[in-house]
Structure formats: structure tokens, C-alpha cells
Amino acid sequence: MTCKLIVKDHQTKQSANLADYAAACRSFTWQQARDELAGLPGGGLNIAHEAVDRHVGAGHGDQVALRWIAKSGARKEFSYAELSRRSNRFANVLRARGIRRGDTVFSLLGRVPELYIAALGTFKAGAVFCPLFSAFGPEPIRARMEIGAARALVTSARLYKRRFENHAAPPEVFLVDGNEAGATNLPSLMEAAADTFDIAKTTSEDAALLHFTSGTTGRPKGVLHAHGAVAAHHSTGRLALDLRPGDTYWCTADPGWVTGMSYGIIAPLTNRVTMIVDEAEFDGERWYDTLSREAVNVWYTAPTAVRMLMKAGLDAARQHDFPALRFMASVGEPLNPEAVIWSNNAFGMPFHDNWWQTETGAIMIANFAAMDVKPGSMGKPVPGIEAAIADTAADPVRVLTEPGAVGEIALRPGWPSMMRGYLHEETRYKECFRDGWYLSGDLATRDADGYFWFVGRSKDLIKSAGHLIGPFEVESALLEHPAVAEAGVIGLPDDTMGEVVTAYVALKPGHAPTDDLRLELTGHARKRVGPAIAPREIIFRENLPKTRSGKIMRRLLRARALGLPEGDLSTLESDGT
Numbered sequence: 001m002t003c004k005l006i007v008k009d010h011q012t013k014q015s016a017n018l019a020d021y022a023a024a025c026r027s028f029t030w031q032q033a034r035d036e037l038a039g040l041p042g043g044g045l046n047i048a049h050e051a052v053d054r055h056v057g058a059g060h061g062d063q064v065a066l067r068w069i070a071k072s073g074a075r076k077e078f079s080y081a082e083l084s085r086r087s088n089r090f091a092n093v094l095r096a097r098g099i100r101r102g103d104t105v106f107s108l109l110g111r112v113p114e115l116y117i118a119a120l121g122t123f124k125a126g127a128v129f130c131p132l133f134s135a136f137g138p139e140p141i142r143a144r145m146e147i148g149a150a151r152a153l154v155t156s157a158r159l160y161k162r163r164f165e166n167h168a169a170p171p172e173v174f175l176v177d178g179n180e181a182g183a184t185n186l187p188s189l190m191e192a193a194a195d196t197f198d199i200a201k202t203t204s205e206d207a208a209l210l211h212f213t214s215g216t217t218g219r220p221k222g223v224l225h226a227h228g229a230v231a232a233h234h235s236t237g238r239l240a241l242d243l244r245p246g247d248t249y250w251c252t253a254d255p256g257w258v259t260g261m262s263y264g265i266i267a268p269l270t271n272r273v274t275m276i277v278d279e280a281e282f283d284g285e286r287w288y289d290t291l292s293r294e295a296v297n298v299w300y301t302a303p304t305a306v307r308m309l310m311k312a313g314l315d316a317a318r319q320h321d322f323p324a325l326r327f328m329a330s331v332g333e334p335l336n337p338e339a340v341i342w343s344n345n346a347f348g349m350p351f352h353d354n355w356w357q358t359e360t361g362a363i364m365i366a367n368f369a370a371m372d373v374k375p376g377s378m379g380k381p382v383p384g385i386e387a388a389i390a391d392t393a394a395d396p397v398r399v400l401t402e403p404g405a406v407g408e409i410a411l412r413p414g415w416p417s418m419m420r421g422y423l424h425e426e427t428r429y430k431e432c433f434r435d436g437w438y439l440s441g442d443l444a445t446r447d448a449d450g451y452f453w454f455v456g457r458s459k460d461l462i463k464s465a466g467h468l469i470g471p472f473e474v475e476s477a478l479l480e481h482p483a484v485a486e487a488g489v490i491g492l493p494d495d496t497m498g499e500v501v502t503a504y505v506a507l508k509p510g511h512a513p514t515d516d517l518r519l520e521l522t523g524h525a526r527k528r529v530g531p532a533i534a535p536r537e538i539i540f541r542e543n544l545p546k547t548r549s550g551k552i553m554r555r556l557l558r559a560r561a562l563g564l565p566e567g568d569l570s571t572l573e574s575d576g577t
């Protein structure tokens, strides 16, 4: 797909933080990115100081840092000064309870202000923060806490009662509300604590964050990040999300996933924006209303949400105005070209897709504000990142320079938010690196203009009658059809073809799963991608199985079709059966 979507007025492009991509790539150094940060007085680096305290020191204490919207719709604001004081109190609580540098503090909370305060306070105390998604069941929580050697947990009385009925909690449990046996009421401790705190003298190499991957391809891995990552969060927030001080910004991701931390807490605060945090889950009308009423300038969301908005139709979007909106970005899964074109119609600007992983800690490949968007492309590497398409079956790894060649996305290690390890999985960590490259496990191509195009995860690649087929291309073709809301494509074993391309399709409201429609979709896909690549079989489903972060779990479609064990289901959200 090479169709170009040129949507920006000239002025928006010229005023973008990254106006000249080539020049920015030439001049960028990570040292410079680090130098844009303040560093701790007396030396060292701490995420919370960069995110909050340095802005207060520079006279911006009164600016709203966090505007929280409760499920009820009630709003509550926290200035930078308030966030600083509250995170100081939390750090004092941790210290008083004997939690030391390097200890792990877990959170199990919905998107409530206490989560944000606990994260910042934990950084200040020099401990490692691990946010868990509040919808996890008891067993996934237990397993993660064991892997992360949880020293403390911040949660609510309700979640504590429900999730820890039958298994042991960490040594310290802080409840943001109420009282329970074995736990301490946090508000009373916070009230008694001082609101000043001497931030731990962390360095860029001190561990700061533990994140679990989404579990899309298998059992989630515990990924460790260090304080130095903040240089990458800050610079990619500015360059790839076009964040500017004073902006109103909304990242819809939950901090239980890496996006909700890197770009839902750290990057927005270091770039001194006002963050919108909505406690509620997806609701199309509410989302349009929030974008409009809160005058959001920059919006960062995920393909699954975009597809849900598409499902509700263009008219729903057009009933609202978004005069403040300047930039929209998406991450987490491939963003189908159809979604980019739709967003351009709905909002007058396209979603800008970007690509990264829990392991990379920050955006690696992006469509920048000043760049022409090619629908379906992930964009170009961010300044400071060397990305290549590599033949990793070759020994040594061979970089493929020819435009259109399919290979694994390989990144040259050395950026500050690169993971420092998979917790307790040293061999697996080492296997990610070969011949001077970090190998991502994702396949892509690069075109002659240097744009990267996602093909699929290498684990999801389909081998059919001598063709190598990436599910994304087939799914995108299906999604172009007006009846299709979602599509997940897998290969199923076949004696003659090797694998047959099989598509699972969820329909938009008002469309019935008939044989005629199946035929029509097959015909449509054949026209779009050719008979060798189009699905042989189309199976209609109400929903597709997805992770809680909204990714289609193709491994589960495959396991279920073949009657194989379903594997780790801890992150499964909606069940497709």
C-alpha cells in the first residue's frame, strides 16, 4: 500500500517539535537528550525529579499536572506542586516502613490518583515500581508478585479482599481506602508523613520499573527498566508525540501496561503537560466528550479503541468538535490503513502509528507530526535509533537493504530505555541479542522512502503453498470491507499447502454472518491481496480473544482451532468462543 495521505496544513508541520526529520537524525545524541534533563542536585538521575520536582523548582508548581475524571464524571485536579508534596509523603511512608532502594513496590489499582502518586513516590524512594492491571485475577497477581519479590503493595480495600482471600500478600500492604486485617490505611500514614523528601541518589543504571509484557505470544515476561530510561521517555514524548509544555494530553492506556507508564505518567510529566486520566473504561460517547470538553491537544490511544470507534460509525464522531486537537497517535498493534483513513475523515487528521515494545521502553519507530503519513506504515526510526530489517536466519545476522525485503526488526542497542533484563530469565534475555543487534521478534519491510511496514510477529507468520504471509496484510484487507469490525488471521496445518490462511471475523452491528457474506468477503480479500494470500476459510465470531491491553491473541485462535492447550491466559480479556 503506497497511497499517501497528506493532511497537515503547512503551519502545523512547520511548528512541530520535529520539523526536519533528516536534520534531527543527524544531530541527535543520547548525551544531548540526557543533558536536557536536570539531574539530581549533587549528581544522579531520578525519574520523579525530572517528572515533577524540577518543574516546581522552575516556578511551574501551580500548573495542573493531572486532571482526573472519576467514573462518575467528577473531576479532581493536582498541580505539579501537589504531586510533588504527595509523592514526597508516599516516599516518606515507604522509608518509615523500612522499604529500601531496590525493593519492589507493586500497585494493584484502577486509574486513580493514588496510583500516580505511588509511582512517583516509589521512584523518589529509590525502590522499583511494578504496576499491575486491577482486573487481574488472584493467580496472575500471585505469580507476578513472586517473580518480582514484592516487598509492598498499594491497593484498595475491595481489591485486597477479593484478590488475597486465599493467598499471602506481600509484607507491607497499603490500602488507599478503608482498613483490613494485615493491611495499613494509607491516607492516615500519608497525613502523618512530612511533605518534603530527600530523593534517593539514584543513577541512570538503578532499577526503577518492572513491567510484565502483554502475554500475546506466551507467558508474560518481567522486564526491568532503569532510571536512565527517562531520557528516552522525555525525548520521544517531545519528538514522536509532539508534546509541548502546557499541552493538554490524554493517553488512554492503563499504567498496568508499559504505554500507560512511559507515556501515561513519565513522558507527559517530564514534558510538563496537563495529563487527563479517565478512571472509566472505553465508552465511545464519553471519549468523544472528553476529547472535546477537556480540549485535548494530543491524544495517544490503541488500534483496538480506534476499531471500536469505527464500529460505532462516522456520524458519532462528527457530532463533536475537536478544535483543540493537534496530534493523534496509536500504538500496541498494527494500525490498519482503513483506520488511518477513517480517522482522517472523523477528526480531520490521521492517527500516527508508532511501534515499540515493553522491552524497548520507549517509542522506536514513529510517524512524526511533520511527516506525510502513509496509511498502514509505522513510520521511521526516532532520532537516536538505528533500526534495520534483518535476515536473522543467516549467521551472522544479515541486514537487508533492498526496499520491500521482509525481515526481523533489529535495533542497535545503546538507547537509555532498553530493558536491563528479563527478570530471572537470563538466557532468554541473552538470546535477544546477536551480532550487535537487539532482535525484536517482529517482522517488517522498509520501503524506498525509509518507512517501516509491519508484517507480523515472527511467531504468527503463515507459510502457505510456498508463500510467507503476514496476518496484518490479510486482516487489513478484510477490515476494508464495510461489514467487518475486527479480523484475526492465522495459519492452520494442511497436508498439501503446509498451512491454510484462516480468518476469524467479527462483524459490525447490522451485519449477519451469512454464507453470502462469507463469499463476498473471500472475493473481496482475493481482489485485494490475491488468491494465494486471501483466506481459504472465514469463521465468524462475536468477538475475538484479546489481551487486556487490546491485542488480538492469535495464539489462542490457533490453539482452540487445533484443540491444543491454551497456555497462559492471565492477560486474556474478552473471550472469542
Ligand code: ATP
Pocket: 213, 214, 215, 216, 217, 218, 219, 220, 221, 257, 258, 330, 331, 332, 333, 334, 335, 353, 354, 355, 356, 357, 358, 359, 378, 440, 442, 454, 457, 549, 551
Ligand atoms: P508478549 O511479549 O508477552 O507476547 P506483547 O509482545 O504483545 O506480549 P508488548 O510489549 O506490550 O507485549 O507489545 C509489543 C508488541 O506489540 C510488539 O512486539 C509488536 O508485535 C506489537 N506492536 C506494538 N506496536 C505496534 C505497531 N505500531 N504495529 C504493529 N505491531 C505493534
Ligand code: MG
Pocket: 213, 217, 357
Ligand atoms: Mg513481546
